Structures are given as C-alpha cells and as structure tokens.
Amino acid sequence: MRLHGIKIPHKKNTAGIAPVELPIPSRVRIPMSMHIGRTSKVIVKKGDTVKVGQLIGQAEGFVSSDIHSSVSGTVEKIDEMITAGGDRVPCVSIVSDGRQEMYEGIKPPAVDDFDSFVKAVRQSGAVGLGGAGFPSFVKLGVDDLSRIDAVVINAAECEPYITSDTRTMIDKGGYVFKGIEAIKKYMGIRHFIIGIENNKREAISVMQELAGKTDGVGVRVLPSLYPQGSEKVLVYNTMKRIIPKGGLPLDIGVIVTNVTTLAFIAEYLEKGIPLVSKCLTVDGSAVKEPKNVIAPIGMSISDLIEAAGGLKNEPAKVMYGGPMMGITVPSMDEPVLKNTNAVIFMDSREAAPPKTTPCISCGACADHCPLRLDPRAIARAYKTDDGEELEKLCVDLCMECGCCAFVCPAHRPLVQTNKLGKLRLREYHDELKAQKEKEQKERETKAEKEKKTAQKGEVSHE
Amino acid sequence: MSKLISSVSPHFFTHRTTRTIMIDVIIALMPALTASAVIFGWRSLLIVGVCAASCVISEFLFEKLCKRENTAGDLSAVVTGMLLAFNLPVTIPVWQAVFGSIVAIIVVKQLFGGIGQNFANPAITARIVLMTAFSGTMTHWTAPVLPHDAVSSATPLAAAAKGIKESMPPYLELFLGNHSGCLGETCALALIIGGAYLLIRRVISWHTPVAFIGTVALMSLFCGRDVLYQVMSGGLLLGALFMATDYSTTPHTKWGKIIFGIGCGLLTVLIRFWGNLPEGVSFSILLMNILTPYITKLTRVKPLSGGVKA
Ligand code: SF4
Numbered sequence: 001m002r003l004h005g006i007k008i009p010h011k012k013n014t015a016g017i018a019p020v021e022l023p024i025p026s027r028v029r030i031p032m033s034m035h036i037g038r039t040s041k042v043i044v045k046k047g048d049t050v051k052v053g054q055l056i057g058q059a060e061g062f063v064s065s066d067i068h069s070s071v072s073g074t075v076e077k078i079d080e081m082i083t084a085g086g087d088r089v090p091c092v093s094i095v096s097d098g099r100q101e102m103y104e105g106i107k108p109p110a111v112d113d114f115d116s117f118v119k120a121v122r123q124s125g126a127v128g129l130g131g132a133g134f135p136s137f138v139k140l141g142v143d144d145l146s147r148i149d150a151v152v153i154n155a156a157e158c159e160p161y162i163t164s165d166t167r168t169m170i171d172k173g174g175y176v177f178k179g180i181e182a183i184k185k186y187m188g189i190r191h192f193i194i195g196i197e198n199n200k201r202e203a204i205s206v207m208q209e210l211a212g213k214t215d216g217v218g219v220r221v222l223p224s225l226y227p228q229g230s231e232k233v234l235v236y237n238t239m240k241r242i243i244p245k246g247g248l249p250l251d252i253g254v255i256v257t258n259v260t261t262l263a264f265i266a267e268y269l270e271k272g273i274p275l276v277s278k279c280l281t282v283d284g285s286a287v288k289e290p291k292n293v294i295a296p297i298g299m300s301i302s303d304l305i306e307a308a309g310g311l312k313n314e315p316a317k318v319m320y321g322g323p324m325m326g327i328t329v330p331s332m333d334e335p336v337l338k339n340t341n342a343v344i345f346m347d348s349r350e351a352a353p354p355k356t357t358p359c360i361s362c363g364a365c366a367d368h369c370p371l372r373l374d375p376r377a378i379a380r381a382y383k384t385d386d387g388e389e390l391e392k393l394c395v396d397l398c399m400e401c402g403c404c405a406f407v408c409p410a411h412r413p414l415v416q417t418n419k420l421g422k423l424r425l426r427e428y429h430d431e432l433k434a435q436k437e438k439e440q441k442e443r444e445t446k447a448e449k450e451k452k453t454a455q456k457g458e459v460s461h462e
Numbered sequence: 463m464s465k466l467i468s469s470v471s472p473h474f475f476t477h478r479t480t481r482t483i484m485i486d487v488i489i490a491l492m493p494a495l496t497a498s499a500v501i502f503g504w505r506s507l508l509i510v511g512v513c514a515a516s517c518v519i520s521e522f523l524f525e526k527l528c529k530r531e532n533t534a535g536d537l538s539a540v541v542t543g544m545l546l547a548f549n550l551p552v553t554i555p556v557w558q559a560v561f562g563s564i565v566a567i568i569v570v571k572q573l574f575g576g577i578g579q580n581f582a583n584p585a586i587t588a589r590i591v592l593m594t595a596f597s598g599t600m601t602h603w604t605a606p607v608l609p610h611d612a613v614s615s616a617t618p619l620a621a622a623a624k625g626i627k628e629s630m631p632p633y634l635e636l637f638l639g640n641h642s643g644c645l646g647e648t649c650a651l652a653l654i655i656g657g658a659y660l661l662i663r664r665v666i667s668w669h670t671p672v673a674f675i676g677t678v679a680l681m682s683l684f685c686g687r688d689v690l691y692q693v694m695s696g697g698l699l700l701g702a703l704f705m706a707t708d709y710s711t712t713p714h715t716k717w718g719k720i721i722f723g724i725g726c727g728l729l730t731v732l733i734r735f736w737g738n739l740p741e742g743v744s745f746s747i748l749l750m751n752i753l754t755p756y757i758t759k760l761t762r763v764k765p766l767s768g769g770v771k772a
C-alpha cells in the first residue's frame with residue numbers, strides 16, 4: 001500500500017548557501033512557552049543581569065522545557081504575550097549589552113548512563129526543532145527501553161522554501177552522527193534510519209558517506225512527495241508501521257527525531273551551550289535575499305528581516321514555518337522561537353487567498369489525503385453537526401497537513417473545517433460522557449426510591 | 463505598515479479551479495464538436511450553441527431569482543449544455559433543445575442544490591425527458607451530409623438490432639462517425655481523443671471508462687455480437703468518457719468507480735440486446751446514478767488509523 005501525497009513547488013532557493021550569523025539585536029523577547037506542554041516558570045526578575053546560556057525559565061511538570069537567555073544584558077521587564085496558539089504566557093524581555101558574554105556555569109555535561117543523558121538533554125532546553133516543539137527529554141526518556149527497536153531520523157524537510165535541516169546535514173553532519181552514537185551508547189538502540197527526500201542531493205551524499213562509516217545506520221532516500229516529513233507518513237514509508245490513532249511512535253517501537261534536534265543534542269553534549277540560537281530559513285516572495293541565518297531566540301521578526309537583508313515588497317502574510325503548515329504571525333514584533341525553522345514573508349500576490357466556490361464533489365481531497373480521510377464527508381458531517389459521523393470519519397486522525405485543501409479546485413477551507421470538526425468531536429465525547437453520568441445517577445436515584453417504597457411497604461404491612 | 467493576513471494553513475494552493483476543470487472538459491469536447499459539424503453540417507453547431515446558451519442563462523436567472531451565489535462563471539452549465547446537445551439528433555427543433563436545457567439546469571441541477579449536489583446527470587436526465595416527451599423528433603435520424611456507404615439513415619445500432627446487414631456502416635465509417643446518430647456521439651475517433659486529453663490532464667480517471675467499455679465488450683463477445691461494432695456505435699464512448707465520469711453523480715472511490723462502470727456496462731448490454739430500445743447508455747447511467755450513494759458507502763476506504771506493529 002502506498003500513501004497518497006501531493007507534488008508541490010519545492011522552492012529550495014537557499015539550500016546551497018551556508019547560513020550567516022546575524023548581529024545581536026538590541027533587545028530580545030523570550031516567551032515561556034515555545035514547546036508543547038506546561039509553560040515554564042520565570043526565575044529572573046526585572047533588573048537582573050543575565051548572560052548567554054543562563055537559565056531564565058524553569059521546566060514545570062512532566063512535559064515542559066528549560067529556557068535560557070540568548071543574549072547577555074539586563075532583564076528589562078517581564079510581561080505577557082499571546083502565543084500563536086492563543087495562550088497568554090509570561091515573556092522575558094532582555095536588553096542586550098552587545099558583549100554576548102557566556103554564562104560562567106556553561107560546561108559540557110557529565111554523562112555516563114541513560115539517566116544522566118536524559119538529564120543533560122533536559123538541561124539543554126532541546127525541543128523538536130522540526131517545528132513540533134515537543135520537549136526532547138520527554139521523547140527520549142522512555143520508561144521501557146526494550147520496547148524501542150529503531151530511531152527514525154526525520155530529514156525529509158518536505159515543506160517548500162525551508163532548507164535549515166538540509167544545512168544541518170551539510171554543515172553539521174558530524175554532529176548528527178555523534179548524536180546517533182550517543183543514543184546507541186546511552187539508550188542501547190542499534191537501528192537508525194535517516195529519511196531524506198530525494199531533492200537534497202548534497203545532504204544525501206554527506207549522510208551516505210558518514211553512514212558508511214557507522215554501524216546500523218541506513219539512509220533512506222524518499223520521493224519528494226509532500227507530506228513525506230510528517231511523523232505518520234515517514235514512519236510508514238521507512239518502517240512500514242502505522243502509528244495508531246491517538247498514539248505515539250513509541251507504541252510501535254519507534255522514536256522519531258528531527259535531524260537538527262539530534263545534531264543540537266550532540267553539540268550540547270560536547271560544548272554545553274544550551275538552545276539559545278536557531279538556524280532558520282528566511283525566504284518568500286517579499287524577501288530581498290533569501291538565505292539561512294543563525295538568529296538568537298527571542299529576536300523579533302522585524303529585526304530578523306532587517307538583519308537578513310530586508311524586504312523587496314510589502315509583506316502581506318508572514319509565517320513561522322513553511323507554506324503548507326506554517327502559522328501566520330499577527331505582527332512583525334513576534335519573536336523567533338526555539339522551534340522556528342523558517343520565517344516566510346509573502347507579498348500580496350503570493351498571499352492572495354483563492355476564491356472559495358461550492359464543492360463540486362470531485363473527490364480530489366479524499367484522493368490525496370495520506371491518512372485516507374474523506375474531508376468532503378467530514379465537512380458535511382460538521383455542517384450537519386453530526387458527532388457520531390465525525391467519529392466514524394476519524395476526524396481526530398487528521399494531521400492538518402493541508403494536502404486536501406491544496407488540491408481542492410473549489411478551494412474549500414478543508415483544514416479549517418477539520419480543526420473545527422475535531423473540536424466538535426471533543427464536545428460530542430463530553431456530551432456522551434455527561435449523558436452516561438446522568439443516566440447512571442437516574443438509575444441510582446430510582447433504585448433508591450424503589451428501595452424506600454419497598455421499605456415503606458414493609459412498614460405498612462406491619 | 464498594512465495589517466498582516468492571518469489565516470489557517472495551508473498558504474499554497476493548486477492553480478486548478480472548477481473553471482479550469484470545465485475549460486478542460488470543453489477543450490476535450492472540441493474534436494467531437496468539429497466532427498459533428500463536418501458530419502451533420504452547420505445545424506449541429508447551432509444546436510450546441512442554443513443548448514449551451516440556454517443552460518447558462520437558466521443557471522444565471524435561477525440563481526438570481528433564488529438569491530444564490532452566481533456560479534455561471536464556472537462554465538459547468540456550458541459543459542452541461544454541450545453534453546445535452548451531443549445527445550440530441552441534429553434535426554431537433556430549437557425550442558425542444560431549449561426546453562431540454564432548462565430541465566437539465568433547473569430541475570435536475572439547481573433544484574437539488576446546484577453544482578456538486580445533484581444526484582442525477584443533468585444532460586442525461588434531460589435527454590430522457592425529451593425522449594419521453596418528444597419521441598418523434600428525438601428519433602428522427604438524418605443521414606450525414608457527407609457521402610457515405612450506408613443505404614438507410616437508421617442508426618447503426620438500430621440497424622444491428624434489426625439485423626439489417628446492408629445498412630450497417632463499415633468499421634472505418636463507424637470509427638470516423640460518418641453515419642447517423644446523435645450529433646456528438648458518432649465520431650469514435652474524436653471522442654477518444656477528447657477522453658485521452660481528460661485522462662492526461664487528470665480530470666477523469668481511467669477506472670469508470672475502462673470498466674464500462676470493457677464490460678460492454680466482454681458481454682458482446684459472450685453473447686456472440688460484433689464487439690467493435692457495439693463499442694463504437696451508439697452513445698457508449700460519449701457516455702463512458704464524458705457522462706459516467708461526472709463528479710457529483712458517480713462514486714469517488716477507485717472500487718466504486720469500477721463497480722459503477724461494470725453496472726453501467728451490464729445495464730447497457732441488457733437494454734441493447736434484450737430491451738425494446740436500441741440504445742441503453744443513458745438509462746444505464748441514470749440508473750447507476752441512483753445507486754451511487756450506496757456504492758460510495760460500500761466502497762468507502764478505511765482511514766489509516768493503524769493499530770498493531772506490522
Ligand atoms: S489535512 Fe487532514 S484530511 Fe487533509 S489531507 Fe491532511 S490529514 Fe488528510
């Protein structure tokens with residue numbers, strides 16, 4: 001069985017250019033939530049002096065992440081900002097002193113077993129850098145290592161424009177393999193597959209050369225068929241295993257990690273510098289000089305684009321990530337986040353929304369969904385408010401990859417409908433639960449009443 | 463700076479629209495249109511023009527009246543008009559052609575909710591309505607204006623059904639369409655070129671036409687009929703390539719399409735060989751249109767919800 005996908009423009013304009021380090025901006029704003037999970041706790045206060053790599057936000061709860069200062073300078077204020085997900089989170093603003101002094105405590109972590117490895121990953125502040133932002137120490141800190149038999153390294157990079165993972169493989173290929181060695185050593189996993197789309201010749205040859213010198217690493221060259229790099233599709237195409245609905249790769253014995261995340265972890269083990277800067281692609285029709293840059297986390301998008309050579313057209317739409325799954329930003333004041341792998345600036349022509357027309361029932365959406373969903377039927381079920389049907393159609397399986405919406409000739413907002421459908425399904429589940437509870441209660445009160453009347457009957461009998 | 467657009471992903475889209483799809487279908491119908499003008503003369507162009515125009519006007523007026531969003535610009539009404547005309551004899555009175563177009567657009571398409579919502583193929587249903595109402599003019603076949611070998615102006619299928627050997631045109635004439643019949647259905651060559659174009663442009667998939675035509679061919683072989691003759695005559699090619707591949711009235715799943723095609727093929731053969739009518743393509747497609755929701759349900763693919771380790 002082959003999974004569906006779509007051919008989309010690649011626009012990998014920046015693949016051949018080595019990233020440039022940007023000058024440090026005068027100010028950074030670092031939100032306390034750049035990951036999936038609990039918001040981190042601010043541990044600095046206004047007026048504190050901080051240095052590069054110093055902890056400013058501490059992980060809270062089981063799924064969270066440490067956050068470090070990306071500049072040296074003074075904490076200007078601690079206020080709130082609204083994340084792209086719509087949550088209000090604390091945000092630390094730091095005025096840079098321009099000296100970029102390293103925090104004194106920075107030294108390579110002492111790692112000698114699994115626990116100390118996971119602890120080091122936690123202290124590095126690593127999250128899924130492919131865009132997901134899932135804390136890496138949670139992913140790697142598996143309870144039962146015997147369940148895992150393979151690590152799939154996601155180097156597909158299937159979104160248009162983005163080439164930051166490609167650059168990681170070319171510029172930091174050694175670290176990718178040091179990361180593999182670390183996982184081998186501390187986690188005992190022997191089998192690694194690097195999945196790369198076939199449009200990255202240079203990266204493939206670097207990876208293949210290095211893989212030739214390492215045991216148990218296979219480089220799998222995959223067709224450039226979006227969404228090759230989505231977890232479910234990648235695991236299926238490399239391992240022929242299907243991640244269960246609502247489950248994790250872990251459930252089928254696989255860990256999936258982004259290639260840049262792995263390289264970063266390896267570099268951290270060697271140098272001890274936590275996640276304070278990010279290589280990201282700056283591209284799009286409004287950008288003057290598309291390129292990859294290394295930017296400190298917390299740098300505002302307006303500072304970023306200015307330092308990266310500026311815009312040639314007025315931007316109409318700006319997003320974190322690529323054009324297929326990217327999240328639009330409300331303003332250019334938004335900061336670069338840990339999991340930002342690209343910032344795309346579209347001019348008004350590229351961003352012009354297509355005209356939505358009535359669905360012509362062509363079936364193209366269902367024909368291209370990698371997960372074999374039927375978005376047209378989902379849209380209908382959502383419109384008729386049919387929770388049961390939404391459940392049957394597995395709307396909660398949808399990974400919002402956007403294939404369906406891309407191919408729809410009527411340009412229906414299918415991803416949006418699926419998102420709403422998921423919410424509706426959750427409500428439906430809650431309703432079901434509430435109903436069950438109510439019935440249960442009614443049954444109980446009824447039973448009690450009967451008991452009482454029975455007792456009364458006995459009494460009157462006497 | 464002006465405000466930035468916020469929107470849900472994706473931010474890239476295909477260039478294909480409903481309109482471009484319809485333009486592709488119109489392009490695909492051009493060879494057959496040209497052929498019909500050559501075979502039956504300029505009146506065939508008149509009929510096609512009248513049907514297309516009355517379909518577009520009906521759609522426009524109806525949507526105006528109902529205050530619906532205007533969809534005449536998507537050109538689907540033009541396609542419906544052309545297909546209806548292709549299914550009419552060239553001698554049909556103009557007012558009947560207009561009537562048929564109105565039925566197709568208003569009764570069959572718009573009253574069921576417009577594009578994508580109707581369950582029956584508008585052109586086919588309108589043709590059947592016309593055939594029932596005006597059976598005289600609808601079966602008044604004229605011979606092509608080009609010189610040809612066939613003696614009578616009976617359609618090849620009618621001739622074959624009656625066993626009039628001498629009035630059956632030879633294969634080559636059949637292939638080029640130089641015989642009587644509905645104005646757009648006679649030229650097999652032109653229809654095949656158009657169908658190939660749609661396949662290459664991925665407007666249609668091969669499943670339905672192959673299953674439909676294949677079933678008719680196999681059954682003809684089975685029943686001892688002339689296979690090539692059955693495939694190339696009547697409305698089979700037009701029906702299988704252009705009408706049984708309509709989006710909203712046929713199943714979307716691969717297996718659904720195959721079942722649909724086989725069903726159409728069996729019904730066509732049933733009507734042609736044992737029915738009272740010489741031609742069964744329209745009826746078979748309409749009947750299968752009615753079954754489409756069930757076929758779709760039956761062949762629904764299971765989402766990739768996974769489970770155990772493979
Ligand atoms: S967005 Fe959801 S429904 Fe659409 S193609 Fe992707 S997984 Fe399928």
Ligand code: SF4
Nearest residue numbers: 359360362363365408
């Ligand atoms: S692709 Fe668009 S027009 Fe076609 S069936 Fe799906 S929603 Fe309808």
